[in-house]
Amino acid sequence: MNQDDLANIAAQTKQGDSRYDHVIKVCVAAGCLSANADQVKTQLESEVKQRGLETCCKVKGVGCMGLCAAGPLVAADANEKMFQNVTPADATAILDSVVDNKPAPAAIVMDSQLDFFTQQKKIVLENSGEIDPERIEDYIAADGYEALFHVITKLKPLGVIEQITKSGLRGRGGAGFPTGLKWTTVHKAAGTQKYVICNADEGDPGAFMDRSVLESDPHRVLEGMAIAGYAVGANKGFIYCRAEYPLAVKRLRVAIRQAESSGLLGNNIGDTHFDFKIEIRLGAGAFVCGEETALIASIEGGRGTPRPRPPFPAQSGLWNAPTLINNVETFANIAPIIRRGGEWYASIGTEKSKGTKVFALAGRVNNTGLIEVPMGMTLRDIIFKLGGGIPEGRKFKAVQSGGPSGGCVPEQFLDIPVDYDSLASVGSIMGSGGMIVMDETSCMVDVAKFFMDFCMSESCGKCVPCRVGTTQMHNILERISEGRAETHDLDLLKRLTGMVKEASLCGLGQTAPNPTLTTLRYFMDEYRAHIEEGRCPAGICHPVKAEAEVGV
Amino acid sequence: MNKPGVEICTLIIENRECGGRSDQTILEVAEEYGIFIPTLCRLSGLSNIGACRMCLVEVKGSNKLMPACVTKVQEGMEVTVNSPKLAEYRKTVLELLFSERNHICSVCVTNGHCDLQALAQKLGVNHIPMPYIHPHLMVDASHPRFLADHNRCILCTRCVRVCSEVEGAHTWDLMGRGTTVKVITDLKRPWGESESCTGCGKCVQVCPTGALSEKGQAAGEMLKRRQFLPYLSMMREVGR
Amino acid sequence: MLPTAKTISPPSDDKRWKIVDGMMRRHGHEPFALIEVLHTVQETFGFLNDDALRYVATSLKVPYSKVYGVATFYHFFTMKPPGKHTCVVCTGTACHIKGAPMLLNAVQDAAKIKQGETTPDGNLSLLTARCLGSCGLAPAVVFDGQVAGKITTENIRRRVMEYLSAESHVKDGHAVEEHK
Numbered sequence: 015m016n017q018d019d020l021a022n023i024a025a026q027t028k029q030g031d032s033r034y035d036h037v038i039k040v041c042v043a044a045g046c047l048s049a050n051a052d053q054v055k056t057q058l059e060s061e062v063k064q065r066g067l068e069t070c071c072k073v074k075g076v077g078c079m080g081l082c083a084a085g086p087l088v089a090a091d092a093n094e095k096m097f098q099n100v101t102p103a104d105a106t107a108i109l110d111s112v113v114d115n116k117p118a119p120a121a122i123v124m125d126s127q128l129d130f131f132t133q134q135k136k137i138v139l140e141n142s143g144e145i146d147p148e149r150i151e152d153y154i155a156a157d158g159y160e161a162l163f164h165v166i167t168k169l170k171p172l173g174v175i176e177q178i179t180k181s182g183l184r185g186r187g188g189a190g191f192p193t194g195l196k197w198t199t200v201h202k203a204a205g206t207q208k209y210v211i212c213n214a215d216e217g218d219p220g221a222f223m224d225r226s227v228l229e230s231d232p233h234r235v236l237e238g239m240a241i242a243g244y245a246v247g248a249n250k251g252f253i254y255c256r257a258e259y260p261l262a263v264k265r266l267r268v269a270i271r272q273a274e275s276s277g278l279l280g281n282n283i284g285d286t287h288f289d290f291k292i293e294i295r296l297g298a299g300a301f302v303c304g305e306e307t308a309l310i311a312s313i314e315g316g317r318g319t320p321r322p323r324p325p326f327p328a329q330s331g332l333w334n335a336p337t338l339i340n341n342v343e344t345f346a347n348i349a350p351i352i353r354r355g356g357e358w359y360a361s362i363g364t365e366k367s368k369g370t371k372v373f374a375l376a377g378r379v380n381n382t383g384l385i386e387v388p389m390g391m392t393l394r395d396i397i398f399k400l401g402g403g404i405p406e407g408r409k410f411k412a413v414q415s416g417g418p419s420g421g422c423v424p425e426q427f428l429d430i431p432v433d434y435d436s437l438a439s440v441g442s443i444m445g446s447g448g449m450i451v452m453d454e455t456s457c458m459v460d461v462a463k464f465f466m467d468f469c470m471s472e473s474c475g476k477c478v479p480c481r482v483g484t485t486q487m488h489n490i491l492e493r494i495s496e497g498r499a500e501t502h503d504l505d506l507l508k509r510l511t512g513m514v515k516e517a518s519l520c521g522l523g524q525t526a527p528n529p530t531l532t533t534l535r536y537f538m539d540e541y542r543a544h545i546e547e548g549r550c551p552a553g554i555c556h557p558v559k560a561e562a563e564v565g566v
Numbered sequence: 567m568n569k570p571g572v573e574i575c576t577l578i579i580e581n582r583e584c585g586g587r588s589d590q591t592i593l594e595v596a597e598e599y600g601i602f603i604p605t606l607c608r609l610s611g612l613s614n615i616g617a618c619r620m621c622l623v624e625v626k627g628s629n630k631l632m633p634a635c636v637t638k639v640q641e642g643m644e645v646t647v648n649s650p651k652l653a654e655y656r657k658t659v660l661e662l663l664f665s666e667r668n669h670i671c672s673v674c675v676t677n678g679h680c681d682l683q684a685l686a687q688k689l690g691v692n693h694i695p696m697p698y699i700h701p702h703l704m705v706d707a708s709h710p711r712f713l714a715d716h717n718r719c720i721l722c723t724r725c726v727r728v729c730s731e732v733e734g735a736h737t738w739d740l741m742g743r744g745t746t747v748k749v750i751t752d753l754k755r756p757w758g759e760s761e762s763c764t765g766c767g768k769c770v771q772v773c774p775t776g777a778l779s780e781k782g783q784a785a786g787e788m789l790k791r792r793q794f795l796p797y798l799s800m801m802r803e804v805g806r
Numbered sequence: 807m808l809p810t811a812k813t814i815s816p817p818s819d820d821k822r823w824k825i826v827d828g829m830m831r832r833h834g835h836e837p838f839a840l841i842e843v844l845h846t847v848q849e850t851f852g853f854l855n856d857d858a859l860r861y862v863a864t865s866l867k868v869p870y871s872k873v874y875g876v877a878t879f880y881h882f883f884t885m886k887p888p889g890k891h892t893c894v895v896c897t898g899t900a901c902h903i904k905g906a907p908m909l910l911n912a913v914q915d916a917a918k919i920k921q922g923e924t925t926p927d928g929n930l931s932l933l934t935a936r937c938l939g940s941c942g943l944a945p946a947v948v949f950d951g952q953v954a955g956k957i958t959t960e961n962i963r964r965r966v967m968e969y970l971s972a973e974s975h976v977k978d979g980h981a982v983e984e985h986k
Binding site: 300302317321322324470471472473474475476477478479481482483484485486489506509510513516517518519 | 615616617618619622630631633636637638651654655658659662663665666695696697699720721740742743744745746747
Binding site: 085 | 836837838839840841842844845868872875876879880881882883897898899900902903904935936937938939940941942943944946952953954955
């Protein structure tokens with residue numbers, strides 16, 4: 015395939031779609047599928063057929079539209095008409111509304127002008143909810159693979175890296191390492207064999223950005239990886255994807271097969287000398303494999319235990335070859351940056367955190383789902399404008415960002431801009447983008463215990479601070495939650511948090527104390543209530559101290 | 567003879583000017599100069615894994631603590647081996663290890679010859695300020711000559727490494743993860759039934775504690791013989 | 807000495823070993839294919855057992871202890887045969903604060919098993935997942951491979967009771983047939 019072929023496919027696909035008066039899009043990402051979206055789609059299709067509207071009305075499965083809480087979602091006419099909580103029985107009403115302009119029942123009509131939709135800025139998710147993730151033609155019609163062709167025919171590897179560096183893109187996996195710098199290091203590293211790895215082992219509980227991108231727009235990730243391969247001099251890529259995401263794996267497999275048979279992956283891509291192949295490797299349920307060196311150990315077929323860095327994977331990674339590891343969302347940003355230029359991307363966001371970030375909004379918030387906003391939006395806007403606030407008139411307590419490595423941010427910091435540095439300044443991290451909202455029904459000791467339990471059982475067990483330290487900290491938190499703790503337990507807890515943070519071998523241990531540290535800092539009164547009064551303010555834990563005293 | 571690319575560098579360790587090759591670790595150079603850095607999982611002659619975190623040192627200009635056993639020296643490096651923080655962390659590592667399983671020295675076969683006990687004495691660990699976790703683990707006495715008491719194991723993986731790297735049998739490995747990690751032989755079969763074990767006993771000799779011992783030893787009688795290791799580290803030196 | 811790949815034969819003449827063999831061949835019997843092959847074994851047989859681990863170890867020339875170490879490191883792999891029905895409660899953060907612990911308790915009470923266990927009659931396995939990535943639908947549960955969202959304790963108890971009662975009939979039926 016060459017550039018003309020690509021343009022032809024794009025033109026044909028666009029023309030094919032413009033034949034229809036109405037395109038009805040049904041979300042077929044995992045969230046809506048579990049609410050029977052596939053049956054909705056089938057019912058809509060047979061309804062269209064029954065009415066003889068096949069020539070003017072097309073029903074198509076698309077990726078995630080974002081508002082998972084209201085799924086299954088259906089949209090039509092360039093998203094002017096949207097429907098929520100749709101059942102197969104609503105197919106008639108939807109067609110009535112779309113084709114005949116009759117008003118649909120209020121229960122299924124969704125306001126497409128919600129802040130949730132209008133306040134977003136979509137770059138990574140630009141195709142999510144728009145294209146059919148299982149059709150490469152759809153992706154090509156949305157300017158897909160244009161950036162790859164531009165890169166391999168017009169740019170030198172360093173020219174590519176220059177654009178990425180200019181864009182100011184930082185790693186979206188959590189740590190926020192400058193992507194351009196990482197690419198430069200791998201590019202410069204000596205060695206004829208290099209690798210590109212896409213980290214799709216989205217292990218943070220409460221985060222589902224990567225799943226959604228892979229399910230909604232898999233080609234975007236493949237294109238980003240191929241561009242990275244060209245830039246750093248690698249001809250082989252691996253996607254390390256969670257086995258818990260079967261739909262994402264399936265769509266990736268379909269996408270790779272399509273790209274290979276279209277000559278967009280494989281040997282001599284676009285009739286140039288550039289070769290790039292991608293293979294999928296399945297994770298097997300180990301959070302620690304999100305750590306670069308553990309991920310490499312896992313791809314090599316071993317136990318996913320990290321090793322000390324340096325040497326960094328950029329110098330010595332997979333099978334000791336220089337290896338570039340980026341996360342799904344980072345790769346998903348690459349094609350748009352190349353298409354529109356690094357400067358364009360750098361014009362979005364804040365001074366030190368450029369571009370947009372996808373967040374998975376969940377927990378005690380009205381609009382749970384996936385959003386993409388420019389860096390620098392305040393937490394308050396995200397939770398109360400886009401998120402629609404806290405349900406049932408309850409009061410906001412904290413928002414947890416960054417999963418087990420992040421922290422709980424209390425109300426007093428709701429007006430900080432969301433970027434890497436501001437979140438770090440209040441003890442949390444950007445992380446991969448999970449954002450869990452908690453209200454007064456959540457107990458912060460319980461939350462701290464929850465995350466420590468997570469880290470304890472996800473610790474690989476290699477280094478002592480993480481293996482035993484998280485266990486001891488978990489036991490203390492359990493004692494506090496059960497009302498069996500003494501005040502000196504708090505001193506021990508504080509001592510261990512500092513030590514585990516600094517002495518652990520890898521990022522898992524180094525960040526494991528964060529949820530505990532932030533809750534200790536901002537919600538000390540709750541800890542005291544458990545220890546001194548034997549009382550859980552949120553009514554989640556059942557400390558026994560008070561009862562014991564009554565018994566005496 | 568130095569390999570190409572290996573340079574001689576000067577660095578400061580604990581306020582002393584030291585010289586080393588760029589393929590040496592901080593620990594190796596420090597040992598040459600008689601500067602003591604405590605270690606536990608490390609054993610000269612085996613590969614280094616940086617797991618026990620006893621040898622953490624501060625390197626000027628880095629905000630992270632570095633394990634001396636795997637961190638290569640660099641020109642102009644300034645290394646702090648002893649600081650109040652490092653002393654505190656090393657003590658905490660030992661306390662955590664003592665709390666993790668069951669280390670009652672008075673009834674242990676290696677009492678008096680135990681690396682864990684010796685370090686605790688040297689670094690002034692005199693009580694354990696946290697509850698003992700005390701899991702009830704099995705003692706594997708199925709091997710005709712050796713005994714594996716998992717209650718004494720600190721998961722340093724010296725046995726795993728010596729068996730794989732020196733004996734070439736790879737009888738030992740780790741199973742599980744987090745708190746469930748244990749050393750196992752073959753498919754977690756009793757040691758005596760192992761198909762791959764050669765019975766060489768190297769694992770017993772390198773074990774820092776009483777986890778692996780020879781049968782028929784009373785408390786305090788198990789001496790570890792590691793005379794084969796200096797030869798190995800010499801070979802490693804030549805290979806470099 | 808380990809025998810060469812050609813002389814190793816599968817643990818049984820079960821046809822399904824051909825699928826596993828195919829996977830190993832595709833990776834040239836390289837040791838680094840271990841996890842991929844274990845995935846295939848589990849997908850094919852539902853779980854991993856000693857026979858399977860021994861076969862994979864000798865075929866890929868990976869030490870037994872390493873194979874066992876890998877199989878037990880990753881929580882996705884199971885060494886126990888799963889029950890006829892599975893109920894996986896998501897314990898991710900969003901599900902946790904929306905009541906996953908109560909769902910877990912409900913199943914434990916109803917089926918009298920703890921997480922990771924299977925009922926004595928082999929009808930139901932109760933499992934937990936770290937996060938299904940269906941946080942928008944929290945709390946989420948996977949019943950026999952199908953994700954269901956916004957589950958209440960009442961929902962889950964009813965499903966579990968259906969599994970427990972419906973299956974015992976089937977079991978009886980089998981038993982009767984066998985007696986004949």
